[in-house]
Amino acid sequence: MSTGTPRAVVTGLGITAPNGLGTEAYWAATRVGKSGIGRITRFDPSAYPARLAGEVPGFTASEHLPSRLMAQTDHMTRLALVATDWALADAGVVPADLPPYSMGVVTASSSGGFEFGQGELQKLWAEGSQYVSAYQSFAWFYAVNSGQISIRNGMKGPSGVVVSDQAGGLDALAQARRQIRKGTRLVVSGSVDASICPWGWVAQLAGGRLSTGDDPGTAYAPFAPSAAGHVPGEGGAILVVEDEAAAAERGATVYGHLAGYGSTFDPAPGSGRPPGLRKAVELALDDAGLAPGDIDVVFADAAAVPELDRVEAEALNAVFGPRGVPVTAPKTMTGRLYSGAAPLDVATALLAMREGLVPATVTVEPDPGYDLDLVTGQPRVMTVRHALVLARGHGGFNSAAVVGAP
Amino acid sequence: MDNQTFTLEDLKRILREGAGADESVDFDGDILDTEFEDLGYESLALLETCGRIEREYAITLDDSVVGEVRTPRRMVEVVNEHLGQTAPA
Incomplete structure (x- = not known):
């Protein structure tokens, strides 16, 4: 708390979660214990040993994103871009009004864009290399969410991606705080992951930690005697992290700080x-x-x-x-x-x-x-x-x- | 598919399919001489578009096309030149 170290405060939230799309829907469900776990609908899971997942409901990306982005983005990137739009709106930040180099983007990723990648690999095997999208070059990539958020919002300050599985979500926020302390005014941070597709699913099955239960009410039971692995989900949260003084200067509402x-x-x-x-x-x-x-x-x-x-x-x-x-x-x-x-x-x-x-x-x-x-x-x-x-x-x-x- | 010609409408269709279209651009206006960059397409979009043209019309475009062809008019010309070369005599 020394005066020389600026505090990193959170001024905006963008949530895409299996039990609620948008902060309001998510909190309304979460505060009363409403689960978003169910049988997988994004593909037919009947032939797989694990069949439950948390899927984000009611997300139609084309309602939120231009066709130029639809052609080049995985599902997880679409969720992340929309979550970012919501987080910035929640924070009352219009990126075009701020100097590009005063804003950075630091997200995390665990697997990259598996669903997009699976589609392109299927074209490679079935039709040949000339059928693989040029956008596969980055659409699968760990850093793609940070990159697309940066491009869409004109954020040219310190940016990057952290890849350390589930821990990465906190590691990214810590990196955002580091950049705030070093003088960046605002960092879009947090993370969204999604790989509920057959290719992503077999990769997760190989890890050996998925629950094979079929009852959404009991399949994922941490700290229970019956604990037998987890149910994966998709989504996450994007947070607008700001230098406290900069946030105060523009009269922002502060949710809290990364202490x-x-x-x-x-x-x-x-x-x-x-x-x-x-x-x-x-x-x-x-x-x-x-x-x-x-x-x-x-x-x-x-x-x-x-x-x-x-x-x-x-x-x-x-x-x-x-x-x-x-x-x-x-x-x-x-x-x-x-x-x-x-x-x-x-x-x-x-x-x-x-x-x-x-x-x-x-x-x-x-x-x-x-x-x-x-x-x-x-x-x-x-x-x-x-x-x-x-x-x-x-x-x-x-x-x-x-x-x-x- | 004999005597194929490649038109601006074909190019616009393939651009839309492979890379989408910038909503702020009037695609139905006179865009023949508007640079791809001003239409919202970066080099990767052109790479994807050239790949789709090659597949659909069974031609091979030179790698330099992506870097050197800057307008729809020139792209239509280049593709038609190739179609002429590959068409039966």
Whole structure:
């Protein structure tokens, strides 16, 4: 909080989630525990071992985007571009009115544009290389959302993409905060992921962590004795992150600020050293200048893989004490959105602060052995000043962020 | 498909199919001499368009076309030159 370090505040939200398209619809569903998980409709899943997903409802991209962009974008990019439009409108920012080099774009990605890529690969095999779209050169690419957001909105400041699976959603926001601290006025950040297509699906199946349950009410059950993998979802959240002084100067409404961040990487298997999640939490708290008792609620990573649930519960109990802090996983209503998950959790934390209500973890009869104060059944009415958001990526990424009220 | 000719209408159709059309451009106006860049098409859009023309008309355009052909009029001319070369005598 030194005067030399500008605070990074969030002034706009754009949400595309399986249980609600747009912030209003998402929050209306989330606050009452309405899930968006169901049987896959984007392709016929009957021949696959996992058949449930969280699909964004009611999104017709051509209603929002010009045909020039339709020809060159994957589904995830279309969602990200529209979420960005909404976030900027929510923030009251008209990019054309600001200097291009004062605005950057930092998103995350876990897999790139799989659905577009699948279509082009099918043309390659079935018809030949001359049938592959020239736009395949970038439409599949991890950085494509950042690039397209930058081009559409004329944002030429520091930009990039972070690829660290689910942890990337927080890593991108941290990178956005870094750029704000270094003098960029505004950064469009957060992330949207989507790869609910046969090619994306088999890639996820190969990871071995998908739930094969067919009941949307129980298939994704983190911290439950029945936990047996997750249900994937699509979507995420785009956030407008601004230098606090610049936001105040233009009279912006502030949702909250990015108060702290920490990230670690797990030691190699068999090393005997402990997992890195607890350290990531401690780093984030230190960075925010807060004690564990200052955190009002934790938005869990919620892997729903018993070993990973145990690691997360142990990390939280080590830092906060057994049942020492309310923990929730609204992602049980959306499925795991990969890089889109943590930005959506950050947005949800900000909305929870605004309303004074923590949404519940649905689908869960928690295992009492974890000793967590899991918010289940009903949402919890409470004041939230600081929320901790956790996100882990496949292969050992651990990230933690503290979000603070305005 | 004997004695094919390639018209501005064919070009506009293929541009729309492969790359879309900029809503701020009047496509039905006189665009023959408007540069592709001003019509909202970057080099990748032209690469895609040339690829589609090659497939549909079974011709091979020189790689330099994407970089050197700047207007619809010139593109229509170049494609017709190729059609003339490949047409039976």
